[in-house]
Amino acid sequence: MTDEFDDTLPDADMDAFEAASLRLSVDLGALADNWRGMNTRSGKARASAVVKADAYGLGIEDCGSTLYHAGARDFFVATAAEGVTLRPHAPEARIFVLSGIWPGQERQIFNNDLVPVIASEEQLSFWMGTLADRGEHPFALHVDTGFNRLGLPLDDALYLADDPTRPASFDPVLVLSHLACADTPSSPMNRVQLESFRRVSEAFEGIESSLSASAGIFLGPDYHFDLTRPGITLYGGEAVNEMANPMRPVAKAEARIIQIREAGEGQTVSYGGTFLLKRASRLAIAAVGYADGYHRSLSGSGIPLREMGYGGAYGFINGYEVPVAGRVTMDLTIFDVTDVPANAIRAGDYIELFGPNVPVDEAARAAGTIGYEMLTGLGLRYERQYLIDDE
Numbered sequence: 459m460t461d462e463f464d465d466t467l468p469d470a471d472m473d474a475f476e477a478a479s480l481r482l483s484v485d486l487g488a489l490a491d492n493w494r495g496m497n498t499r500s501g502k503a504r505a506s507a508v509v510k511a512d513a514y515g516l517g518i519e520d521c522g523s524t525l526y527h528a529g530a531r532d533f534f535v536a537t538a539a540e541g542v543t544l545r546p547h548a549p550e551a552r553i554f555v556l557s558g559i560w561p562g563q564e565r566q567i568f569n570n571d572l573v574p575v576i577a578s579e580e581q582l583s584f585w586m587g588t589l590a591d592r593g594e595h596p597f598a599l600h601v602d603t604g605f606n607r608l609g610l611p612l613d614d615a616l617y618l619a620d621d622p623t624r625p626a627s628f629d630p631v632l633v634l635s636h637l638a639c640a641d642t643p644s645s646p647m648n649r650v651q652l653e654s655f656r657r658v659s660e661a662f663e664g665i666e667s668s669l670s671a672s673a674g675i676f677l678g679p680d681y682h683f684d685l686t687r688p689g690i691t692l693y694g695g696e697a698v699n700e701m702a703n704p705m706r707p708v709a710k711a712e713a714r715i716i717q718i719r720e721a722g723e724g725q726t727v728s729y730g731g732t733f734l735l736k737r738a739s740r741l742a743i744a745a746v747g748y749a750d751g752y753h754r755s756l757s758g759s760g761i762p763l764r765e766m767g768y769g770g771a772y773g774f775i776n777g778y779e780v781p782v783a784g785r786v787t788m789d790l791t792i793f794d795v796t797d798v799p800a801n802a803i804r805a806g807d808y809i810e811l812f813g814p815n816v817p818v819d820e821a822a823r824a825a826g827t828i829g830y831e832m833l834t835g836l837g838l839r840y841e842r843q844y845l846i847d848d849e
């Protein structure tokens with residue numbers, strides 16, 4: 459025995475992706491296309507790219523660099539650390555940090571040329587002090603127009619715009635706000651926030667302004683201002699309720715079938731024995747579970763959502779939709795593959811969890827959640843592959 463691994467074993471030169479039990483492919487061509495599409499839909503405004511939360515779980519480095527090459531020159535991240543990771547992949551871009559700046563983050567912000575988005579009076583006074591010590595540095599100002607999340611209160615922002623006593627270093631490069639109900643075009647909240655933001659944008663005349671994330675872009679030109687901030691649509695997700703999704707799917711998640719078993723009528727499946735087989739069945743045991751963000755709430759039975767009558771999730775294999783049977787477990791999920799012809803499925807094959815054949819938002823709905831949460835919760839076990847367009 460040596461303490462080296464034997465690299466003459468047959469799997470040594472097999473591609474890690476080909477061998478993986480659980481894998482995720484990210485179509486960078488579709489990502490770039492989706493960004494160009496949202497940039498076009500933004501009309502006279504430019505589209506930025508929102509790449510927070512590791513580019514919605516798909517990888518900030520590869521996605522960031524693809525978006526940069528597609529033409530994005532403004533990026534939004536949630537934290538300074540995300541901005542540091544992105545910087546080498548978007549060298550000439552402005553990178554806005556939505557959580558602003560906090561004591562101890564000065565080096566990250568200044569050394570990586572990140573633009574903090576200042577969202578409160580406390581942050582503003584800290585930032586003005588930092589500028590007094592270190593000299594000029596760009597920043598943005600977040601104004602709350604009704605979301606009640608981040609941002610200076612509207613009246614404070616309007617006052618600040620004309621305050622003769624404010625420091626000379628108060629010179630934001632962008633004012634922004636965020637819509638609460640843009641996914642519901644008929645919501646009166648959209649107009650109310652638009653009117654408030656118009657006042658902000660007028661008060662800060664000459665400074666660029668930004669109101670809309672993905673959904674807001676679909677509300678039309680009034681909502682575009684100078685810069686839009688699409689996130690979910692870049693990654694192929696739905697932004698607007700009850701509208702056909704015009705975006706190309708970007709992510710495909712697949713789990714390997716590691717066993718196929720026959721089970722008799724009257725038997726039960728998985729924890730709790732909550733799924734009763736009404737016929738002799740064939741079951742595929744796939745290497746994915748709630749530890750991989752395949753939420754327990756996707757279960758076919760045995761959870762509160764199902765008792766309320768909602769259907770469970772389904773996977774896709776060789777042209778067949780295959781429902782989840784019983785509870786999703788930590789590392790394994792059981793799919794009912796009885797209706798798939800025996801010669802069209804075998805152990806070692808992959809079941810698509812979401813992707814071109816199972817929209818991520820449809821899977822999310824089965825879990826009682828949204829595509830955003832499915833994507834950002836994928837966990838660490840996926841082997842990732844990035845597909846590059848030939849164009």
Ligand SMILES: *Cc1c(COP(=O)(O)O)cnc(C)c1O
Binds near residue numbers: 508670671673688689
């Ligand atoms: C997350 C976020 C976005 C992007 O939203 P999507 O709905 O994913 O397009 C834009 N702006 C702000 C302030 C955000 O927090």
